[in-house]
Amino acid sequence: MTDLPNNNTSHPDSKKVLLQASLTENIKIIKKDLGNSNDIIIREILAGKSKKQLISIIHTDGLANETLITDSILESLMLDLNGDLETKPTEINQYLKDYCLTVSDVKDIVDFTTLYSALLNGDTIILFDGLTKGIAASTKGAKDRAVSDPATESVIRGPRESFTETLRTNTALIRRKIKSPNLWIESRVIGEETKTDIAVMYINGIANDKIVQEVLDRLDRIEIDGILESHYIEDMIRDSKSSIFPTVYNSERPDVIAGELLEGRIAILVDGTPFVLIVPALFVSFLQSAEDYYHNAIVSSFIRLVRFFGICISLVAPSLYIAITTFHQEMLPTPLLISIYSQREGVPFPAFIEALIMEIAFEILREAGIRMPRMIGPAISIVGTLVIGQAAVQAGIISAVMVIIVALTAICSFLFPAYGLSNAVRVLRFPLMILSGMFGLVGLMAGVMMIILHLCSLRSFGVPYMSPFAPLILKGQKDALILFPRNSLLTRPRLISQRNNVRGRKHPDKTKRNVH
Structure with missing residues (x-):
């Protein structure tokens, strides 16, 4: 292979190595850095009225949706582009985003670090000859397991759905339970090699801001080459690492996670595993079943x-x-x-x-x-x-x-x-x-x-860990060893939420009902 310029020859994880104007050189760098892997599909086409504009479409086989690439990208590039490309080649990037591409999410890429991250997440990369800027189009379409019955937390009465190994499917399952704009998600990418997506979910206004920040800080301090299961995260963020007792709760049921979020806890979702982590976790949490609240x-x-x-x-x-x-x-x-x-x-x-x-x-x-x-x-x-x-x-x-x-x-x-x-x-x-x-x-x-x-x-x-038993919190006994009726559970755990502790508190302007 021809030697490449020194300013762009790098490992895929090199920081801020910019794209070159030459499409041929960019393709060489991609092939070299990814080891000529045969699942990296590179398609080059000539677009424009006179067919002089060289464009390359790159995606990862198995991670991208082939139908979406064909219908929303290839068809647009080969049939919809007009002669304006010959007169203003520097505006092709914006032209495609504004008039041609029909995918829901597109973003600019100017360096190889961003390019590899998008490519290996299922996006399709569009590069142009003569431009140092490309486009990453969202075409994720990897095959995933369908939503099925929980395997480890079966119940007689309750929802019959569990999380899957796909992060976005899991966040959607929770949003189906909590349709509130206050349900916020903060994202992280952990793992030098695996680049695993992590989502931190909490209800703004209910969750304790200090605990949320502590969770994010502990995630940011993790240095590891790969995350293959949520226990990797659990083991690195829990408080007493030498204790045999778990201090991070996990569940594969969306209704359990939704219930914990409503109490002010924080959920940590890891791409590639159906088990979602919950913090803070109390001892009584491990002894309570989701079915307790359905009887x-x-x-x-x-x-x-x-x-x-x-x-x-x-x-x-x-x-x-x-x-x-x-x-x-x-x-x-x-x-x-x-x-x-x-x-x-x-x-x-x-x-x-x-x-x-x-x-x-x-x-x-x-x-x-x-x-x-x-x-x-x-x-x-x-x-x-x-x-x-x-x-x-x-x-x-x-x-x-x-x-x-x-x-x-x-x-x-x-x-x-x-x-x-x-x-x-x-x-x-x-x-x-x-x-x-x-x-x-x-x-x-x-x-x-x-x-x-x-x-x-x-x-x-x-x-x-032992609250509401130690320290003794009388209000917390309503949902500890025994369970009080639903209309008696009017407050959230005081040591967890510390904000908006009253369940179902209405806006002051909406407390009065109109009587006809």
Whole structure:
């Protein structure tokens, strides 16, 4: 390849390398910088009445809409251009934008950095021979997944739609829920190589300006080569990076994100993933389901209490069994104590080892069920659990009571609406088992107290993680352990919004109704 001028030979990420007047040189630079990739389609045409104006149309195959390029760009360039181009070639750029191109969004490009960014985002680039300015026409048309039912947050009653991997589809799903001009979006591009689009959504006038600015500042400080999933962002902006508890909430349901935005929180959408991040995130947020708000308040409160009780069982049930059977047998009624020890008579392991074996076996089976093909994964995990559990009891390795305890713990672990908190409880179960095996109930209570103290020390973007419990906010109890009726939820969380805290507050001029 012919050597190119020094002022324009550069890596695609070089800053402000200007386009040249020669179209041939510009095409050479593009081919060299992009490695002659065969998905970069370059079409050169002669336009104008005398067919002397050389124009190049460049797009990325698979990212641009071929039909839109043909109908709105190629047809205009080849059929609609007239002889004015021969007399005023320097005005061709503006002429095309004003009279020819029928796409919705066009912008000028003068350097290769902007050109590559637009080209690799699905836009079509139009370059002209003799001009140092080109046009980027919006022709994005990459294939994406259709809006479907949520895969991880299924509900009996509620909207049947979830986010997709396309950023603009996701923002549109939220705007369908909140049709307010105060729903603002601020954009960022993160990743030196991936150039991933990030959208920060919040409701102006409800969201706390300081938290919004803090979110934007933390995003601006991220330095990484690529963002492939929203967890990359979550891991870099969360407060306590060493904590096992998640301090950034995520959901794939547009109605959940809309509800959080209405409470004053900020949503972070990442192109390429269907999971949207929400900050600030509180501990109670991970224990509440979207379906709670679609049922009667009494029913939802009962379901929440059952869920919280089941989550506590998931955390401490094996440890409690170990502590009582090892150190505190006097706490059990005599018939129950005789029944348990008659079952454990032939078991060669202490209760701690017995529980540890069963918990590890269950975690292995659950992970195997997730990684197996979808059609056989559930069958293998269920059959494996039944066969292994029954065989272990018959072989005298594990007692039947321990199988019941581990099965109950496993069932309760599926009560978590948020998968992130479920993972934290799964891991913490093992240290609590160790403390119970060493010190009995004293060790178990000490472990639980350490967890509570750690939770009370956490913050999410300046908001206490355990609010409205610590600090105690009485108004916040209306939507914490229990759920009050909808007409009682008149205020937003005080520590999150701090602005326009009254829901549905009307404009002063519209508070009075006309009575006929």
